[in-house]
Amino acid sequence: MKTLRSYQNDIASKGVEILKKYNILYLAMEVRCGKTATSMEVAKQFGAKRVLFLTKKKAIGSIMMDYKEFGYDFDIEVINDESMHKAQMTDPDLIIHDEHHRFGAFPKPGLYTKMYKKMYSHLPMIFLSGTPCPESYSQIYHQFWVSDHSPFREYKNFYRWADDYVNKFDRVINGFKVTDYSSGMELKIMTNVAHLMISFTQSQAGFETAIEEEVLYVDMSEKTKMIVKKLERDLVVEGKDEVILGDTPVKLMQKLHQLWSGTVKFESGNSMTIDTTKAEFIRDRFDTFKIGVFYKFKEELSALKSVFGKDLTENLEDFDTGQYKVIALQIVSGREGISLKNADYVVFYNIDFSATSYWQARDRMTTMDRKFNKVYWIFSAGGIEDKIYKAVKSKKSYTLNIFKKDYDKI
Numbered sequence: 261m262k263t264l265r266s267y268q269n270d271i272a273s274k275g276v277e278i279l280k281k282y283n284i285l286y287l288a289m290e291v292r293c294g295k296t297a298t299s300m301e302v303a304k305q306f307g308a309k310r311v312l313f314l315t316k317k318k319a320i321g322s323i324m325m326d327y328k329e330f331g332y333d334f335d336i337e338v339i340n341d342e343s344m345h346k347a348q349m350t351d352p353d354l355i356i357h358d359e360h361h362r363f364g365a366f367p368k369p370g371l372y373t374k375m376y377k378k379m380y381s382h383l384p385m386i387f388l389s390g391t392p393c394p395e396s397y398s399q400i401y402h403q404f405w406v407s408d409h410s411p412f413r414e415y416k417n418f419y420r421w422a423d424d425y426v427n428k429f430d431r432v433i434n435g436f437k438v439t440d441y442s443s444g445m446e447l448k449i450m451t452n453v454a455h456l457m458i459s460f461t462q463s464q465a466g467f468e469t470a471i472e473e474e475v476l477y478v479d480m481s482e483k484t485k486m487i488v489k490k491l492e493r494d495l496v497v498e499g500k501d502e503v504i505l506g507d508t509p510v511k512l513m514q515k516l517h518q519l520w521s522g523t524v525k526f527e528s529g530n531s532m533t534i535d536t537t538k539a540e541f542i543r544d545r546f547d548t549f550k551i552g553v554f555y556k557f558k559e560e561l562s563a564l565k566s567v568f569g570k571d572l573t574e575n576l577e578d579f580d581t582g583q584y585k586v587i588a589l590q591i592v593s594g595r596e597g598i599s600l601k602n603a604d605y606v607v608f609y610n611i612d613f614s615a616t617s618y619w620q621a622r623d624r625m626t627t628m629d630r631k632f633n634k635v636y637w638i639f640s641a642g643g644i645e646d647k648i649y650k651a652v653k654s655k656k657s658y659t660l661n662i663f664k665k666d667y668d669k670i
Contacts, residue, residue: 262329264301267465268294271458272301278456279306279384283409286360286387286457291623292599293465295388297326299356302386304332308354312347313338314376315358318598321577323358341372344379355380359596360387361616363406364399367418367441377406392457394616395657397444398426400453411452425449433660434509471622471633475649476545477641480522484535484640488519492667502526513644513663520643521610523559531559538638539567542607549604550579554591554621556610564588564609579603595621607636611648613659618652 264272271287279285279302287302289295303311315323317340324338337349341362357363363373385407393399401421404410415421418441422428427443487504490497495512497504504519505527506512518524522535542553542564555561565572565588572586573579579587580602587603591612600606606624622635639645647666651658 261331262297264297264330265294265465267460268298268301271298271460272305275299275302275386275458276305278458279386282456283384284387284404284407284456285385286389286392286403286453288389288392288457288459290390290460290462290465291620292467293390293460293462295390296323296358297330299386299388300327300330300332303334303354303356306354306384308334308384310334310349310352311336311354311356312349312352312380313356313358314341314344316340316593316596317342318576318593319358319596322598341376344372344375352380352383355383355385356388357385358388360403361389361392361394361399363403364393364401366396366398366401367422369402369405369418373402373406381406381408391616391619393444394619395614395655396442397446397449398422398441400444400449401425404453404456411456471635473622473635473637475637475639475646476541477639478537478541480520480537480640480643481535484519484522484537485642487524487534488516491515491519502528502530502532509660509664512667513660516644517610517613517648518557518559520640520645521556521560522563523557525557525559531557531562533559533563533566536563536567538609538640539563542609542638543567546605546607550585550602551587552579552600552603552606552624553586553588554594554606554608554610555588556591556612558590560609561588561590591617591621595624598624600624605634605636607638609638611637611639611645611652613648613652613657615652615655615657619655 275285275287285302287295287299311334313323313336315338320338327336337347339347401412401418404412412421422441425445425448426441427445429440430437431440487497491504491506495506503526504515504524506515522538523531523533525531553564555564568586571584572588573584574588576598578584595617637649648658651662
């Protein structure tokens with residue numbers, strides 16, 4: 261039977277006192293520090309008998325493994341957010357919500373955030389996230405709004421809260437004036453939630469892992485370059501049966517993001533791989549290694565499958581047992597709740613606009629015992645990926661405004 265590390269026991273002891281006093285505990289423990297097992301230890305010490313654990317679908321297996329290996333005996337149901345309304349456990353006495361920052365949308369809450377509040381707001385709850393405010397401190401409000409015991413419960417909604425906690429300013433987007441709520445007041449916000457949170461870093465846990473990143477550039481096919489050039493010039497590329505349209509800045513940004521990695525989604529909704537240069541480069545460059553490959557668009561998975569064939573899987577258990585040497589993961593769904601500890605390298609086929617994706621996905625190989633991780637980014641020579649990389653590496657998501665500055669002719 262596995263046992264907790266000493267720091268996990270210390271955190272659990274402190275955490276259960278917070279949970280008993282306030283009915284909310286936020287474990288802000290960095291990736292690979294063991295927040296899942298720590299939260300279960302809190303549940304045990306809290307005296308919970310029926311625990312509902314909400315997470316991402318890909319993480320369900322590893323959470324159940326922790327539950328069994330650490331020998332907890334309370335009843336548990338582990339289910340993904342999207343299926344919370346189908347939970348068989350109708351009377352839980354504690355909720356644990358993994359990757360809780362996903363409830364941080366603002367100014368309005370997301371669909372599953374509202375569903376969670378409606379179903380569970382009266383219950384004690386433990387929130388888990390290594391990055392509670394990945395892009396803005398304004399993301400805090402709805403994360404606590406889901407509980408009847410929120411420290412901000414005096415505020416009816418985000419807009420009222422923002423009057424006191426956000427430096428608001430107006431921006432003009434596509435000719436319309438909109439209010440920007442992204443500048444949350446860090447000190448004021450965090451001071452008001454500090455009593456509910458326990459933060460813990462990899463450094464505090466004793467991790468000594470260094471992450472080295474390297475960008476490798478590939479020369480895409482002449483066909484790809486020709487399509488990109490025509491789209492940038494004419495904002496439309498017409499084929500025999502399909503059309504690529506970039507007649508608005510948003511569309512152009514999306515199409516360039518797709519094309520520079522060799523795929524495209526047409527106006528009809530159909531998708532197509534037009535260039536497998538990146539996939540072929542990855543196959544040849546990492547031929548003798550076990551690798552985790554992150555892709556952005558669904559059609560990129562098709563490109564990878566066409567090149568790697570039977571060597572590629574999407575199943576983590578099959579990859580871990582050595583049946584396959586390549587696992588393909590979608591960036592957003594694979595950036596949280598999984599471990600690529602058995603991979604030699606992590607390789608990014610494409611890059612996401614989100615700074616959260618950058619900081620979380622690159623850390624998937626980290627373990628207590630691993631001293632060095634190497635992450636590779638495969639960018640097209642002259643493509644849009646470099647520009648996105650520059651933004652997300654500085655903890656800024658790549659937005660339409662940044663795109664317009666990068667392509668000042670738009």
